[in-house]
Amino acid sequence: MKFLRKMGEYLGGIEFSAGYRWQHWIRAISIFALIATGFYIANPYITYGTASATPTRFLQAGFREWHIIFGFAMIGAVLYKTIYFFFFKEAKGERVSIKDAFNVKMALQQVGYYLLISKHPHTKGVYNPLQFWAYAMLYVFFYGIIITGLALYAEVYHNGLGGMLYPFAKAVENIFGGLAYVRLWHHIFMWAIIIVVFIHIYMAVYNAVFGKNGGMDAIFSGMKWEKEEH
Amino acid sequence: MLDINKVKERIESLKKLPSLGRKSVKEILEENGFSRRDFLKWSGALAVSLGLPATFAPVVADAAEVSNRLPVVWLHLAECTGCSESLLRTDTPTIDDLIFNYISLEYHDTIMAAAGWQAEENFEEALKKFKGRYVLCVEGGVPTKDGGDFLTIGPDAETGLSKLKRTAKDAAAIIAVGTCSSFGGIQAAYPNPTGAKGIHKVLNKQVINVPGCPPSAKNIVGTIVYVILFGQLPAVDNFNRPKFAYGMRIHDLCERRGHFDAGEFVEEFGSQEAMDGFCLYKKGCKGPYTFNNCSRERFNQHTSWPVQAGHGCIGCSEPDFWDSMAPYEEPLANHKFESINADATADKIGITILTLAGVAVAAHVAISAIKPPKE
Numbered sequence: 001m002k003f004l005r006k007m008g009e010y011l012g013g014i015e016f017s018a019g020y021r022w023q024h025w026i027r028a029i030s031i032f033a034l035i036a037t038g039f040y041i042a043n044p045y046i047t048y049g050t051a052s053a054t055p056t057r058f059l060q061a062g063f064r065e066w067h068i069i070f071g072f073a074m075i076g077a078v079l080y081k082t083i084y085f086f087f088f089k090e091a092k093g094e095r096v097s098i099k100d101a102f103n104v105k106m107a108l109q110q111v112g113y114y115l116l117i118s119k120h121p122h123t124k125g126v127y128n129p130l131q132f133w134a135y136a137m138l139y140v141f142f143y144g145i146i147i148t149g150l151a152l153y154a155e156v157y158h159n160g161l162g163g164m165l166y167p168f169a170k171a172v173e174n175i176f177g178g179l180a181y182v183r184l185w186h187h188i189f190m191w192a193i194i195i196v197v198f199i200h201i202y203m204a205v206y207n208a209v210f211g212k213n214g215g216m217d218a219i220f221s222g223m224k225w226e227k228e229e230h
Numbered sequence: 231m232l233d234i235n236k237v238k239e240r241i242e243s244l245k246k247l248p249s250l251g252r253k254s255v256k257e258i259l260e261e262n263g264f265s266r267r268d269f270l271k272w273s274g275a276l277a278v279s280l281g282l283p284a285t286f287a288p289v290v291a292d293a294a295e296v297s298n299r300l301p302v303v304w305l306h307l308a309e310c311t312g313c314s315e316s317l318l319r320t321d322t323p324t325i326d327d328l329i330f331n332y333i334s335l336e337y338h339d340t341i342m343a344a345a346g347w348q349a350e351e352n353f354e355e356a357l358k359k360f361k362g363r364y365v366l367c368v369e370g371g372v373p374t375k376d377g378g379d380f381l382t383i384g385p386d387a388e389t390g391l392s393k394l395k396r397t398a399k400d401a402a403a404i405i406a407v408g409t410c411s412s413f414g415g416i417q418a419a420y421p422n423p424t425g426a427k428g429i430h431k432v433l434n435k436q437v438i439n440v441p442g443c444p445p446s447a448k449n450i451v452g453t454i455v456y457v458i459l460f461g462q463l464p465a466v467d468n469f470n471r472p473k474f475a476y477g478m479r480i481h482d483l484c485e486r487r488g489h490f491d492a493g494e495f496v497e498e499f500g501s502q503e504a505m506d507g508f509c510l511y512k513k514g515c516k517g518p519y520t521f522n523n524c525s526r527e528r529f530n531q532h533t534s535w536p537v538q539a540g541h542g543c544i545g546c547s548e549p550d551f552w553d554s555m556a557p558y559e560e561p562l563a564n565h566k567f568e569s570i571n572a573d574a575t576a577d578k579i580g581i582t583i584l585t586l587a588g589v590a591v592a593a594h595v596a597i598s599a600i601k602p603p604k605e
Contacts, residue, residue, distance in 0.1 A: 042561065043561045044511065046493065047493060047503075048492070048493060048494045049503070050502075050506075052494070055492065057492035058493075059492060059493025060491050061491040116603050116604070118604065119604040170468040173468060174469075177550055178550060178551075179520075179548070180519040180545060180551075180562060184576070191577075191579070195584055206594075210598070210603050
């Protein structure tokens with residue numbers, strides 16, 4: 001963290017770059033939009049009672065369109081974050097967390113912290129072990145939902161990108177044992193993401209309440225504040 | 231690649247082979263009230279559905295006429311004979327049905343006159359006489375558990391597994407007719423006590439799958455005509471199904487597709503929406519996950535098909551459809567996973583976990599408020 005500003009006893013620095021914050025929020029908004037449109041595609045919760053006099057309704061097509069738009073936005077954000085994690089200089093702190101992740105003692109101490117019986121462990125990287133594994137699983141779910149999503153996309157849109165992805169879609173279909181299973185897993189991955197996101201939001205709020213270092217603010221402004229003697 | 235002259239040469243050479251049937255195609259069609267014109271119209275339609283140019287219509291007709299030169303051995307394994315029955319027991323047979331009956335079925339349990347030892351003898355005879363030339367059609371999955379003992383056939387109690395392997399060895403082409411022989415079918419559905427499998431799982435030769443429960447006559451006859459025309463097996467998709475028939479989803483060419491895109495769905499069978507022809511997706515139509523040409527070819531002389539008749543597709547030509555597509559009258563999102571009361575959908579499981587997480591969070595908040603975490 002590069003220190004930029006001093007305010008009283010606190011030093012401020014850039015915790016999250018602009019690119020990082022953009023990808024986080026694009027991903028966050030996409031996830032919520034995808035959940036809403038995805039539930040509609042799974043089981044359309046709005047239908048018409050009467051036939052249209054003219055064939056000009058495109059309700060399902062509209063939901064599907066937005067699902068695809070946000071889907072590709074999310075894919076972009078996930079790819080950016082993946083490349084960021086492995087190759088960006090600023091992500092050194094993230095990569096260092098891999099070492100902490102295999103530290104069983106530290107993981108147990110982290111559990112103790114959440115159970116309110118021990119102090120927060122001093123981690124080398126930016127993520128504590130539990131957090132690291134939760135995010136690692138989140139990315140398994142992300143790539144699972146992306147792969148199944150693209151396979152479903154290629155079956156509907158046979159030209160352009162869909163055409164390019166078609167052989168890949170067929171391979172995915174083989175792995176899952178048919179398009180129905182691809183669809184079922186797409187739905188299951190969504191639920192896994194919903195649950196991780198729910199806990200993520202809770203933990204972020206929790207740390208903002210008890211951490212008192214503007215941790216939550218960092219994802220908006222990029223700035224994080226730490227006490228000088230730290 | 232498509233050289234019509236080569237195809238003509240091939241048909242000429244087939245014509246020289248002895249006819250195995252008693253009557254010619256012409257005679258059979260006339261007996262059943264089809265004119266030459268009907269037959270040529272059928273040939274043109276089949277050429278198009280095989281993805282061939284219209285100029286191939288006459289050679290398709292020729293190929294159908296020489297189809298009795300092609301000996302077919304038909305094995306019945308673990309199955310209900312529904313595939314055969316659907317082709318045989320129709321009171322208004324289509325040209326496809328007639329051609330199917332006409333092709334030389336050297337051995338077919340259901341329709342051959344011979345029985346008992348005589349039938350066995352016919353079978354062994356056909357294998358010897360047409361070695362390397364016959365087309366093997368298989369109906370039914372093959373039980374593999376306990377060495378295949380769950381299915382034994384004939385007086386020597388030969389297992390289906392052994393009979394299949396023996397017959398497949400000298401076959402010129404192997405066609406799996408129906409979902410059971412293609413993917414295992416209902417016998418292979420959970421918990422699959424007999425270890426039933428699609429035949430391609432136990433053979434090391436290429437198998438063309440023509441799944442469906444039953445498959446349409448056009449797809450079976452189309453595959454056989456293709457073999458006659460080109461002397462090779464048709465191009466197949468990822469599950470070894472001929473692309474000309476299984477290249478697109480039911481959903482892609484569905485007549486109700488407009489209502490799907492419009493968001494007009496049937497909520498109740500017998501409702502006004504159902505009468506207006508709304509999309510059957512919410513009543514469990516599995517057309518979006520099913521590859522077949524029903525929506526284009528329909529059944530019974532192009533008369534109708536399930537979705538037209540008002541019931542959704544159940545996905546019968548997909549692998550594992552008894553398990554993956556159930557429940558048939560609810561959307562796929564209501565797929566039931568194994569659980570105590572057997573009604574756990576992904577949504578129910580998800581909401582349960584989310585609720586538990588919510589309760590845990592509420593408890594954590596309450597305790598943290600009283601006793602804040604250590605710094």
